[in-house]
Amino acid sequence: MLTAQEAESLILQLTQPLDPKDDRETVDLSAAADRILAAPVSGTQDFPHWDNSAMDGYAVRYGDVAQGSTENPVTLDIVDEIPAGSTPKKTIQVGQAARIFTGSMLPPGADTIVMQEDTQREGDWVKILTSPKPQAFVRHRGAYYQAGQPLLQAGIRLSGADIAVLATAQCLQVPVYRSPNVAILSTGNELVSPGQPLQPGQIVDSNQAALAALVARTGAKPICLGIVPDQPEILKAKMAEAIASADLVLSSGGVSVGDYDYVDRILAELGAEIHVRSVAVKPGKPLTVATFPKANSNRPVLYFGLPGNPVSSLVSFWRFVQPALRKLSGLRDGWEPAIVQSKTLQDLRSDGKRESYVWGQVRLTKGEFSFEIAGGSQSSGNLINLAQTTGLAILPIGQTAIAAGESVSLLLVNGLG
CATH class of the missing domain: 2.170.190.11 (Molybdopterin biosynthesis moea protein, domain 3.)
Structure with a gap:
């Protein structure tokens, strides 16, 4: 079983960014906000244009x-x-x-x-x-910028300020990376879509909607392939479809050691190289990471088999998938999880056997972060108190408690990281 740091490092090594030539498209300036710049941009005029x-x-x-x-x-x-x-x-x-x-x-x-x-x-x-x-x-003319010099470098996410710079330079057509395609599927006989009546023993599939929203927030394009039953042949066909259609695949469920957990076996049958099977984290221990060769490309298709429990699935996305998507998208740097130091407002506890994540809300007051634990059960099946989560407090392996008022490492999520 890998540590979280070992898994993160390996995943980022496996992730190859989109190609700046083959995976580039040109968009209007009005559509360029939050896109990743695929080529350096230079201006044709000095700025200021005159004294x-x-x-x-x-x-x-x-x-x-x-x-x-x-x-x-x-x-x-x-x-x-x-x-x-x-x-x-x-x-x-x-x-x-x-x-x-x-x-x-x-x-x-x-x-x-x-x-x-x-x-x-x-x-x-x-x-x-x-x-x-x-x-x-x-x-003075040219005091801020001289024509022909690099204006913006490739690999940056275009912010409002960057759009202003491009507008000033009269760059109306902007070269950007295409949005990565991310196929998403949920596995399990017990699952029903949110629009179906719920029968006894069934569970609403929240993972697909949540993962699609998180994927879209990174700038990637979610391709939702629906719910797949725990039937090996049907699952194998749907997984093959996902791998063929995407740059990265997310499936949830079927990666533990139960009788109906088929994902790892089918990945092997499809020719995957499996790099990660589990990670010493809580929640989210069952995590499969595999690669497939991609036709006409040196960049492999990444496959993430996430846990089925809703909280585990989202925590695994924030901790491991989101950094990979950032690198895949063409960002030059800043892929790693956003981890900051904070003060916890309540006592935090874990069993110390795995790196543990406690979810809650982060506040930034006078330049200092503070963390307040979400009320209710910190259970991987309790999706309800995950609402409005903005940070995950991290308790390292071997540490069973962090007292209120003490410093804690925080993984920032949902727009903060």
Whole structure:
């Protein structure tokens, strides 16, 4: 049985990212948010595009105002007014100034801005009541970016700020990685879909809906293949279909040691190389990780056989699948689980035999994380108190308790990690 760290390392080694050429598509700028950039982007224009003012005030020649003060103000002739978006009409000569606004082009001849608060206007004249620094409040052309230089690097998830940069560079068509295809199936004779009437002994399949939502949140494309009964031939056909159609496969159930747990056996029959069969974690000990060669690609298809218990399935996704999906998607870095240090507000306990995860809510107050355990039973079958989970407190192997007020490692989930 592997430790969580050993399993994580092995899974990330097995995960090969999408190819930046073969797995690339071009999307409109309006559709590029949260996509992974597949190629570096460069701009064709300097930024700022031209010298401009960082303040409302007056564009002047520094030599004219170097000695200005409240006691001995310098008086200049206002020869132009330059609203934002317009082109200067005059060249500033000795003894002249132009009224200027934030973002407006600097007129020829001027090299310094005096902000409005340090002036006094009288008709077509302005008194300069201070001695500014040379080139004060001037944003020079190309000061922030020079045309042709790398603007954004490949392998980043495009945020709102990145979209602003692309818009400024007038990059209307954006090269991004395609969304990975993730096939999802649930196994078990006892399962029914959420829309079916529930008969005695049956269980609603919550795993497929939950996993599809989590997959979509990573930017991948869930392909839901439904519920498959514990019948080897039917299961084998559906697993083969999933493997052929996806970059990564998630099945839940059928990976333990019961009489109806067929997944590992069928994976072997289909030609899989099985790398992980169980992990020393709680919940989520039964975990199968396998690979299949992918036609016309050096990147294998990853297969994750997750536990059937709802909490175990989701914890396994957060701990092991989500990092693999991040790497698969083309992200350059930052695949690993987001683990931070926090203070627990209640006592935490485990049997110490496996790395144990306790779920609950994380708060960030004045720069410090705190963790509050979810009320009710911390059972792998209790899906109800998993609602609104934002973090998993981690109790290492060999540690049976962490007292309230002490530090604990937290795996951030559901948008926090």
